[in-house]
Amino acid sequence: MQNALRQYAAVAAKHWRRSVAQTATAQQGQNQLRQKPLGAPSATSTTYTRFRAQRAEDEARFVRTRRKLAYGMISFIGGLFVARHTERAPYTDRLRFLAMNPKTENTIGLNQWNEIKTQFHGKILSNRDPYTRLVERVGSKIAQATGIKNFEWEFIVIDSPEVNAFCLPGGKVAVFRGLLDEIIQNEDELAAVLAHEIGHARQRHGAEKMGTVQILLIVQLFLWAVLDLRFITDPLIHFIGTLPFSRKLENEADYVGLILMTEACYDPHASPDVFRKMGEYSRKRGQAPPEYLSSHPSDASRVKRIEADIPEVQAKYGASCPIRYY
Numbered sequence: 001m002q003n004a005l006r007q008y009a010a011v012a013a014k015h016w017r018r019s020v021a022q023t024a025t026a027q028q029g030q031n032q033l034r035q036k037p038l039g040a041p042s043a044t045s046t047t048y049t050r051f052r053a054q055r056a057e058d059e060a061r062f063v064r065t066r067r068k069l070a071y072g073m074i075s076f077i078g079g080l081f082v083a084r085h086t087e088r089a090p091y092t093d094r095l096r097f098l099a100m101n102p103k104t105e106n107t108i109g110l111n112q113w114n115e116i117k118t119q120f121h122g123k124i125l126s127n128r129d130p131y132t133r134l135v136e137r138v139g140s141k142i143a144q145a146t147g148i149k150n151f152e153w154e155f156i157v158i159d160s161p162e163v164n165a166f167c168l169p170g171g172k173v174a175v176f177r178g179l180l181d182e183i184i185q186n187e188d189e190l191a192a193v194l195a196h197e198i199g200h201a202r203q204r205h206g207a208e209k210m211g212t213v214q215i216l217l218i219v220q221l222f223l224w225a226v227l228d229l230r231f232i233t234d235p236l237i238h239f240i241g242t243l244p245f246s247r248k249l250e251n252e253a254d255y256v257g258l259i260l261m262t263e264a265c266y267d268p269h270a271s272p273d274v275f276r277k278m279g280e281y282s283r284k285r286g287q288a289p290p291e292y293l294s295s296h297p298s299d300a301s302r303v304k305r306i307e308a309d310i311p312e313v314q315a316k317y318g319a320s321c322p323i324r325y326y
């Protein structure tokens with residue numbers, strides 16, 4: 001990836017140098033044209049028409065060159081910006097672009113949280129409700145396993161039949177009552193769902209998604225300048241930017257969730273179990289899958305992947321837990 005970035009910067013620099021040379025040539029042509037006396041059209045009107053056509057062509061070339069120079073510079077600066085904000089994700093070591101600072105991300109999360117609380121006003125279960133206490137107890141253990149210091153954790157249960165849960169940046173966790181009524185049968189299963197959601201926040205996926213949009217805009221600008229094939233590049237960028245990337249984030253949240261729940265001494269086998277149950281529930285009801293299941297083409301392959309990760313995760317992160325399951 002770093003090599004790719006270096007190549008990208010080299011191409012942008014080359015393009016920029018070429019653009020500077022072209023601009024200089026075009027500018028020279030312009031100056032020469034300006035210095036020439038125009039004269040009046042006479043018997044040699046063909047010469048005059050040719051002269052005007054030539055001038056129009058030169059002007060058009062000059063505009064094109066200037067535009068390319070601008071794109072070249074933007075691309076070059078964009079390349080440097082991307083290189084500066086590229087880092088490795090915790091747990092998975094995945095190389096990623098992350099430009100947003102954590103404070104801004106948490107503020108965005110808090111604003112969304114306040115909106116949600118207003119939206120579900122009167123439907124949030126009290127702190128003393130057994131469901132809220134359950135979510136708080138399990139969620140706090142997962143939160144502790146993240147090691148995050150700059151989150152102000154909050155756990156609520158929304159009195160709604162929806163089967164869903166989420167965690168916003170800054171540690172704001174909500175569980176819908178439907179999930180607890182219909183799917184969850186023990187604390188391990190709840191830990192699996194919460195750990196997946198908290199895994200997204202731990203990995204700062206919200207900020208990353210916003211950053212991806214930024215990077216795609218820079219790439220698009222670069223492709224426009226070099227290829228000028230907008231009708232091809234637009235759909236291509238759209239395709240690259242949506243489907244595969246969001247699956248990657250879901251897979252990472254599965255893996256990090258498995259680690260977090262294991263570190264909190266919950267049984268990681270509950271993760272594929274609860275996932276299977278939620279898939280069956282959605283299919284039976286003919287409903288759209290909840291966030292937990294989104295962006296996955298095949299339930300079976302996801303379950304298999306999670307099951308394959310369990311032994312390694314257990315050995316690495318569950319060693320200090322009291323022997324309960326294994």
Ligand SMILES: [Zn+2]
Nearest residue numbers: 250253291292
């Ligand atoms: Zn997810």
